Amino acid sequence: MTERNLVLAGGGHAHVEVLRQLAARPIAGWRVVLVTREVFSPYSGMLPGVAAGLYRPEQALIDTRALAARAGATLVVDRVTGLDPDARLLRRAEGAPLPYDLLSIDTGATPDTSRVPGAAEHAVPLKPIDSLLARLDGLFAQAEGGQTVAVVGGGAAGCEMALAMAARLGPRGVRVVLVAGVGGVLPRLPEPAVRRMTQALAERGVTLRAGEDVAQVTATALHFAKAPPVAADVVLWATGAAAAPWLEESGLRRDARGFMLVESTLQAVNRPEVFAAGDVASLLPEPLPKAGVFAVRQGPVLAQNLRAAAEGRSLTRYEPQKDWLVLLSLGDGRAIGTRNGLVFSGRWVWWWKDWIDRRFMARYQGAAS
Ligand SMILES: Cc1cc2nc3c(=O)[nH]c(=O)nc-3n(C[C@H](O)[C@H](O)[C@H](O)COP(=O)(O)OP(=O)(O)OC[C@H]3O[C@@H](n4cnc5c(N)ncnc54)[C@H](O)[C@@H]3O)c2cc1C
Structure with a gap:
């Protein structure tokens, strides 16, 4: 049987979870390629802490090379520049286009x-x-x-x-x-x-x-x-976040701000073999705020649906949470938090945020990284 190709574009918060799950259980008969412009993928929740000097930069960076190696995936360090959806080719800045049978996009957004x-x-x-x-x-x-x-x-x-x-x-x-x-x-x-x-x-x-x-x-x-x-x-x-210009010529349907329209299965509305998660995606019927919490929560659904699509099984729907915890660093070992309309602040809120963020990073930094 010829091997088929699953290409993951971008090393964002959802794709690191896809890779983690592939490391635990590969998809038989599928070659996985991760193409990302940065080997070290930043976890934005800790970035203000890095800027404040509360963390070293490496504490907030996920080594996608190590993660890809554990998942048996090929890492291509390059910038995605476009898509030929009819030929199923992902174009990139510095090498030949990458053929895919399934493509997943988690390339985020920029200010x-x-x-x-x-x-x-x-x-x-x-x-x-x-x-x-x-x-x-x-x-x-x-x-x-x-x-x-x-x-x-x-x-x-x-x-x-x-x-x-x-x-x-x-x-x-x-x-x-x-x-x-x-x-x-x-x-x-x-x-x-x-x-x-x-x-x-x-x-x-x-x-x-x-x-x-x-x-x-x-x-x-x-x-x-x-x-x-x-x-x-x-x-x-x-x-506010802007969509990447390369999406304009991608043949993928986009919302008024230029982000990829996806169904609740995280599939592109006009291309079921293309998936997207995180800031790059605009979920139907109601777009979500551009926040890392959604990319993180979409990760397990994306992993499950890529596997199901590869194996020809039915897909799961992603249900966004109605309310979520927001924790904001004050840069001095204190933080403000809100959830369900409640607001709290102080040192203990920073300790809580720090614990959540370190636990998140430990899932992806693993013993091998
Ligand atoms: C300072 C700061 C603090 C934040 N704090 C929080 C917070 O506390 N909580 C929260 O929920 N959200 C926070 N956010 C928002 C959060 O950063 C984003 O919502 C989140 O990163 C989106 O995740 P993502 O997976 O969509 O993409 P990203 O995390 O942006 O990851 C995209 C990945 O794709 C790669 N990539 C991008 N373009 C290309 C390309 N053309 N070719 C190849 N690779 C590419 C990038 O290198 C990166 O690895 C913060 C943002 C900033 C800037």
Whole structure:
């Protein structure tokens, strides 16, 4: 019997679970290929902790080479650039296209720098995370008193990064500004969480600018239509997620923001042999927020459905949770949490977050990594 090909595009949160399950139980007759542009896949839940100096970078990185080896999968380190769905070929930047019988996409999203003039040239997006870590290393080495770091985006990632910058660079006299724009701080979280986060930002000396979105970014400042500009030596960009441009030519049906439309089986609506999970996917009938918790929860369903599709069995439906735990690092060994409308904060919340995050990483870092 000829071997068939399962290609996993991207080493995101759902695919690391697929690989973990393949290591425990391979699919007979199938060759598995993982193509990812970064060998070390970052776990975003711990990233603000890395930026704050609470973790070493390697504690927040999953070694996909080791994971692929345990799963018997071939690792291709390359950037996916497109898809030929009729020929069932996945195109990539530096090598021959990869043929597939089943394809699964978990390539995530990036902060959207396309809508604001100058953002793409002058701001540092929080993803890809490997280039962010390199930029942060440079910043930590060279930052000096009197400089300003601006973080644009008042959501969870923006608030956590602003606090991390304050923890790391505040003692060296660097000023941190959080530009939360029209949406303000933590727009989707309950009011007590917003209050506690605003208080934490003030306690750490972070200047908060809210009420107006950035209109333009230059090499030295953020400009607004009405408000005065904010001078900034470094701008970190943490605004809403954008879809990868390569999806435009993929032949896959997409939502209005450019993300792949998937059924509850995680199959592309117009290509049942193509699956997707995490931020790259837009679930029907209601898209989910772009948050790692969903990619993590989709992992086991994706693993089960790829196996079922390979073996010609019926597929399972992914049912998103209605409410989920949000834990936000305050960068100083404390955290804020919310679930079911309840809000809590303090050191014990950080210990809880730390325990959950370390337990998650232990599943994928294994003895062999
Ligand atoms: C600072 C920060 C903190 C966050 N904190 C949280 C949090 O606490 N909780 C939470 O739920 N969410 C959090 N998020 C959001 C979270 O990062 C995303 O929702 C999550 O990473 C999505 O997972 P994913 O599997 O879809 O993709 P990702 O984790 O983005 O993984 C995508 C993978 O695909 C690879 N890839 C991408 N494009 C290509 C390509 N063209 N070719 C090949 N490989 C490619 C990447 O290298 C990466 O390995 C945070 C985000 C940031 C930036």
